Amino acid sequence: MKIGVFIPELIRHLFRTPATVDYPFKKLEVPKSFRGSPYLQPELCIVCRACERDCPAEAIEINTVKEEEKIFSLVIYNDRCIHCAQCVDSCPTKAMQMDEKFEISNFNRHNLKMDWEFVRAAVKPKAENKS
């Protein structure tokens, strides 16, 4: 046991820049592969409903707007989303992607809803994702 064993470390840090960041004014960089919120690239979506089926939080909803014109709508409820990126993995055409936003808090949950209305794409699913 030694008395004051911590003092040298403390004094040393007195003259160093703090490790904390002045957050809302200075921000740290988000890594490249950060999982933010999901978004849809509607031109790629073939409406296979894999994302809707696999989403653990039931945050994705695909509705048929006009069956004959192949118009569908996809809603992402970001208030329910748990940012697991399973939809990105499930998507055979890479139509689902994650952005890098992390400050998405909002006073109203409805503002977090994102929806797209689009015509079903005719892209074929890539082979490597299928097997």
Added chain:
Amino acid sequence: MNDQFLIDKARENLKEKIVEITNPARRRIFLEVGIDDLLASVSWLKNDLGFTHLSTISGVDLGETFEVIYHFANNYCCLNIRVKIPRDNPLLPSICELIPGAILYEREIKEMFGLTVQNIPDGRPLLLPDDWPAGNYPLRKDWKYERPPEVIPGGEK
């Protein structure tokens, strides 16, 4: 110690008490005994083989019967004792005499499946609220929970 040794030991000591013994994977043994032989089997396991660590007690609702599995572990193996108890007479002896650490698991299983654990040292509710209605056992298959419609505070749909 290996799986075969344990199985042989079990066959030798418990003899006709064993209903079924399986070894589905390495270091995993499932031993099924009758409900009356449970205490004897646990005491054999503890005293002869030195299994003192009870990992947990799981219950499964199989419809007509309840299956209760005691997961024991030692430095080599995970040995699971399975008992089946009828749904209309769900009585289970307490093993707290032998394994004092079993108390929380027994209280949990008592609450969740509505089993009557005989001679349990402390039978108060553990997880469910004090005002939980009697006769509701959440983990039974016939207990269905209907999700209430989502209410978003302060928001209009």
Added chain:
Amino acid sequence: MNFQIPIGPQHPALKEPIGLRITVEGEIIRDADIRLGYNHRGIEKLAEQKTWIQNVYLTERICGICSHSHTTCYVQGVEKLMELETPKRGLYIRMLISELERIHSHLLWLGVAGHEAGFDSFFMYVWRDREIVMDILETISGNRVHYAINTIGGVRRDLDELQVKRILDSLEVLRRRSQYYLNLGTTEPSFVARLARVGYLSREDALSLCAVGPTLRASGVPMDVRKDDPYAAYDEVPFEVCTAGTCDVLGRTVVRIKELFQSYNIIEYLMKNLPTGPIAVRAPRRAKPNEVVSRYEAPRGENLHYIKSNGSDKPERLKVRAPTLGNYAATIKMLKNGFIADVPLIFAAIDPCICCAERAVALIDARTGQEKIMSLKSLKELSLKVSPTTTRKREIEWPL
């Protein structure tokens, strides 16, 4: 004279709700009682209504600190049920994350132990260095807490050369810092005075009360699932099981810091022997009727999942036994005859993860049995209502 103190469900020493009712005589604890359920979320029931792949993310949300433990435990079991052969590289990355998680969890615990003992500087320094691990985890998996790296049949993200180099570099810093904390934590007189001979749990009690993890190992029982029942590729990796014989909170601290060094060695080995190849195999949507017991050594101890399938795309039963639940019985034993001042430390020494140990259904009115959700307004009215029977009579007597 005896009186009872409620520690929790809301208390500054507890980061999550749990009810501890402590009977004290002056400053000495005579009896303790535990009440769970404030954080019960019915995950076991919910798991029966979700598909295998959805349950990966559900099990991840059992706990925030050991999120990877629960998914790995679950995914391992499901892989056995589906008879999948996970690729080696996938297993190695899975082990890497689990060891990184162990490091971040133990460092977090060390900081919390410092905070509970009122040693805030120690807390700040340890947590600052924990950020290194958090940053690595973020770059690998894309998130700081819920890594979501596991999927049935492997892992979801691969490592590149740059990340491997970064991990190896930061290991050096972490080793140096951990050595410093080991020295500091065991020599600073006021800190040692709070830790040593507090929360005594003998070897026999630890065994009979089925304690797990560092609590058990600090009582001198070398039990570690990674060694006893190797999962993933732990049988290929050299490491030691750390124990301590002091049976007190100081012993638990030392065991955790020593485990940090073992984790650094494991990570170094993993990174230097990283096999090439695919990281995952494709999983089917259904599993044949079977049952499996999956064990995993979480930072807090043995984690056990019992999974039963019935041939559909949903599990028949998923039983989760988190390590903290196994340690509660031992905690009550440790608390007895201690001081009130030691409650937070003893309780923190098992590294309680309350949301792990519990898995609410809904607020159900006792008299009518009907569910209702109380509005904020009615709660406010209730709280403002003064009971007509309250008197100003003093009931508390001199506690000394």
Added chain:
Amino acid sequence: MATVNTLIYLIIYPGLLFIFLYSTFVEWYDRKLYARLQNRMGPTHTGPSGLLQPIADFFKLMAKEDITPERADKTMFAALPPFGLAIVSTAMLLLPVWNYSLEQSSLTSFNGDIIVLLYLLSLPTFIFFLAGWSSTNLFSTIGGARVLTMLFGYEVPLFLAVLSPAVLADSWRLAEIAAFYRQQPALALVNLLGFIIALICVQAKLERTPFDIPHAETEIVGGTFTEYSGKKLAVFRLMLDVEMVVAAGLIATVFLGGFPGGPILGLINFIIKTLLVVFFLSLIRATTSRIRVDQVVSFAWKYLAPLAVLQLLIVIIVKGLIS
């Protein structure tokens, strides 16, 4: 003129206004230093470098809802915070800052004022105890009991440590003690042990780590202050700050030679010396972890009290040698 002077003493300097501003400044200094020792930033945004943060905190608390528990002794509960603040502010007036002359004793500087000051510094402890007790909260009650238990530990060593320089200086008047050590600075070194003991005891009196046992948040929630909120808590916090200034001032007077040099130079002296003492107090706070109440008592009686007696012995021997 004397009346105006007295009014200035009481209200502006070193009276209430100065106390309020300086104690909030010391709180800022303590917080900032503590943060930087821990490699954090500390208060940053209110005012330059967060200087106004303690004042902002004070006014924010003043504006908050003030709740009195149903079962509490309401008169006592409400009276204690202003009473405590009045006591420590009175104690502040006794510090020989500017309001004294060495030749002539006055209301604020007289023979025996060191005893009065120590007595006034003991009273806040009882205020804390009564605050805890009158809240009738379980945690407050335990906190109150702990306050008193600790008092038995540190009070005797503190008295011995502070009075031994007085013995050497052969005076019971703060101004004279300070003047004595200014004339013979070498003799101040004799009291080094006493200085360390006094620092530790003052730390205990101010209930800061490692002696923050009465309001140890992880153990007994807020201790004595559990039920206090709003204005009352704000006053209590201010009271603790003022107590810190007074205690630091007392140590600086007795061990570091006081604050000579009239209004301006005296003020600079006062600020430098009290900040030095507060620096040591912050360092102790950052270096240690909280200890248990039984450990406080045993530590105080096993180590502090014998060392304080030893200090007294040294002082008596030295006094014999020089006379």
